[in-house]
Amino acid sequence: MEITNILKDKIMLAVEKLENQSVLPKDLKKNSITVEKPKDESFGELSTNVSMVLAKQADIKPRDLASYLIKILKKDQMIESAQIAGPGFINFIIYKQFWIKLIKKILEDGERFGFKNIGKGKTVNIEFVSANPTGPLHVGHTRGAIFGDTLASLLKNVGFSVTREYYINDAGTQIESLCRSVYSRYEEALGRKYNADNNEYPGDYLKKVGENLVDEFGDSLLSSDIKSNLEKIKTYTLSVMMDQIKKDLYDLGIIMDNFVSESSLYKNGKVQEAIDYLSKLNLIYKGVLEKPKGSEKLDWVEREQDLFKSTLFGDDIDRPIKKIDGNWTYFAPDIAYHYDKIKRNYHEIVDIFGADHSGYTVRMKAVVKALSSGKKDLIIKLCQLVKLYKDGIPVKMSKRAGTYVTLRDLLDEVGKDSIRFLFLMRKNDAPLDFDFNKAIEQTKDNPVFYVQYANARIYSILKRARSLGINTEKEFIAKTDLSYLSSENEILIIRKLSEWPNIIFVSASRYEPHRIAFYLYELAQLFHGLQSLGKIDHTMKFLIKDNMQVTLARVALIQSIQIVIISGLKILGVKPVDEML
RNA sequence: GGGCACGUAGCUCAGUUGGAUAGAGCGACGGACUUCUAAUCCGUAGGUCGGGGGUUCGAAUCCUCCCGUGCUCACCA
Known part of the structure; x- marks a missing residue:
């Protein structure tokens, strides 16, 4: 277990003790109690808001409650110091030896370090890309593809059973x-x-x-x-x-588990079946929609049409399921498709949409609610648009003129790993500017390079260590005396490593894989900093010839860093490289 | 006009569902290699978190009203 959680348990025990002593009442709400790294390093290593959360409920002053808790916690062997600060925070410093234990654990767990089984085998269907098969994939599709695939591998690694699915619009x-x-x-x-x-x-x-x-x-x-x-x-x-689409996706590192064809839904009567089901629920009716106010549609024809009562589920208007020519609208087969997903009985159903479909989300959520008798929430993640730049100038794209940049172009010019990492360096719902030149640059300006470079440097140090006759086998290194890791900078980076499990947890539970990319960047940053220290102060080098104990401990440290970088890159679908070329 | 996003340093963006004096990178300025990769590092400067009001011990975060940007609005998918 990580130190943060251990400390939280200890705090909870202290609270319990105060409850037993009737200092605190017993029915307090405790779910917003947190233990985390304080924003400012100078406050301490870890911090809790426990006394502020409980004080009001218990009608005690926060600082008073904090001092009671501190009295109990100070006796703990793990806690070097505990102090009240500000409105009632308790700031902790943890004995070094407890931080150091983490390195041993990382070496033992290897790339599984930090991945807890939060899915517990629950099934998730993630539908993404789903581009119309009318042409090659372009940049717009690429973002959703990378986001969906990374989310899938992230969830898979925390114990979900994931299906990557592609819906083929092969009708119409x-x-x-x-x-x-x-x-x-x-x-x-x-x-x-x-x-x-x-x-x-x-x-x-x-x-x-x-x-x-x-x-x-x-x-x-x-x-x-x-x-x-x-x-x-x-x-x-x-x-x-x-x-062609499958080939492009494959070269981007994506393999779909399942393809569902729209036209098959027509052929085997599933569209009619789904609509019949909604009719049975009295959710389909014939009605007339009003022309949207302020809309400049001159060709608006007021007419009676078949509508789905999405207003019952939070939509602002009911949505048509049939066109004027009597054919189904796009919505109808999509209803059938989601009905099918519901019947396949996934715990979670996730759709990845492009921003241009944002207006479509409410009705999809509505229909999933309706089709599942209110039991299922459709999770929709939107990916904002990508703007391409070349030499700082926006690349203009026009579908008519056929001048749009395809995924294939990106793969050829930039390469899979850079595309993936750079696309993931942005939150999915924030617009993304992608500069060709930056993407292939081998400098710090290019985050993918920067992280790869950290890994390559570690690789090179380990290689050198072996050439000096040092055993770098993880089993051996894990047993070395880690107390030689003592400098402030080393402990700092160990604390950073201790955040990794929580980064994974938050990324997975909130469907935000970008957090991993940012974390890896920050970790790389700390590593590069640590390495540079050795240039000024030679006693801070990782390999010190006449001090084997320190050397071994530092080898353990950089190996731990490497393990986390590699396992993180793998989640992102980026291949770690040993040497920069 | 309606709906949905978004608005954080000069620029590009983070911010763990309400926590302390709001953080990175780039750019600017000033420094650091007889190397375990200077392809890097360290330091300095830079802010009314779009604006007003509200909720409370506490707001970039929640509510409300404005301002601005993007996407979208039956009979395309």
């Missing part, structure tokens, strides 16, 4: 027009005039699809009656598109 008018575009390219490949009209997907990437169709089918698809061949073209095109 957009696929029809994709196929028309492909048909134009097919004609072109057969030497006919390229028909740019009615071609909504002008990108070059379809040229190849057209050519491949020729290889596959010759000119047999050439017909005045496109419809008869549409199924063949559709099947072929979709499989080519999806293969």
Whole structure:
């Protein structure tokens, strides 16, 4: 157990003691009591708000309560000092030897250090990317892809059973027009005039699809009656598109567990089934929507349509499920899809959306509530847009002109590891500026490099240690006398390492993997600082030839740092490197 | 006009669901290598947490009203 929790237990015991002595009443609410690192180092190593939380409930002055607690806690062998501060905080200094124990534990646990089983086998379905298979993945998709995948691996590592899922929008008018575009390219490949009209997907990437169709089918698809061949073209095109998407994702380090096809939901009647179910619950009705106020839609036609009563679940208007032509809206198959997820009985259902779908979240949450009889909360995480820069100038993207930057472009120019780390250096709901030049820079300005470099430096020191004949096996190192770790800077970094389990816990329970990236950066920073000390003061070097005890203890320290860096990078899907090139 | 986000140092951003004198990086200025990787480090300067009001022992964080930015608004997905 980590020191923070041990200390918290001790504090709780002290509180209990005061309860037994009737200094405190017994029915106090204690859930907002915290033990944490104070913001200011000078206050102490750890701090608790216990007396402020309890004082009011018990009608005692916070500082008085604090002094009672301190009297009890001071007797503890772990606590070097405990002092009242400010309005009633208690600040602690912990004996060095207790901090040092952590290093031994990290060496023993290895990369599992810090990962507790908080999921306990609960199942989570995370749906992400779900890009329309009408073209290659671009930057916009990339962020959601990385976020979803990292969240998945994070949750997996804390004991959840995770399913990574991709919903394929392979139905609807957009696929029809994709196929028309492909048909134009097919004609072109057969030497006919390229028909740019009615071609909504002008990108070059379809040229190849057209050519491949020729290889596959010759000119047999050439017909005045496109419809008869549409199924063949559709099947072929979709499989080519999806293969490309899977390949791009794979190169970004992502493997989906499950793909669900929208058109399959139509085929096996699941859309109708889900809507029927909602009808049975009296949540579908025929009604007329008002034109949105202030909207400039000139083509608004007031009409009666089939609506889902999402207002019953917090939405501001009811949402249509059928288009004017009688077909389902996009919402309907999505209802069916989520109904299916509910029936698959996951403990948690998570959707990762792009910011452009933010207006869609309330109705999705509403329908999940409805379909699960109020039992399930759909968790939706939004990823804000990515703005690309090159030489400080924004890269303009236009889907029509076909000038958008694809994931493939990013992979080729920047590489998987940098993309992933840099995308994760931002909170998911904050907009992200991504500069190509910075991403490939090998300096401190580039956080991924900075963290990798710390790991590489440690690797190089360990290599040198071995060349000096030092045994760096973890089993051996873990048994060395760690009390030689005594400088303030060393203890400082051990305290930082002690935060790792909590970083993982908070990241996982709040679905915020960016915290890990920030933490790794800070840890790397402390390491680089520690290493530089050795340049000014040679007794602070990690390897000291004529002092084997200190050397071994320091080897233990840097190995612990390395373990945490590597395990953190792995969660982020970034490959740790041993040497910078 | 409605909905949802966001607004923190000159710039880019953190801030553990309400804790102490609000933190990093970049940029600026001043320093540090006969190296375990200077691809790095140390120091200094920089703030009315968009603004007003409220809730309480205590607010960047919660409520409310303004101001500003982004996304979005049946019959696309």
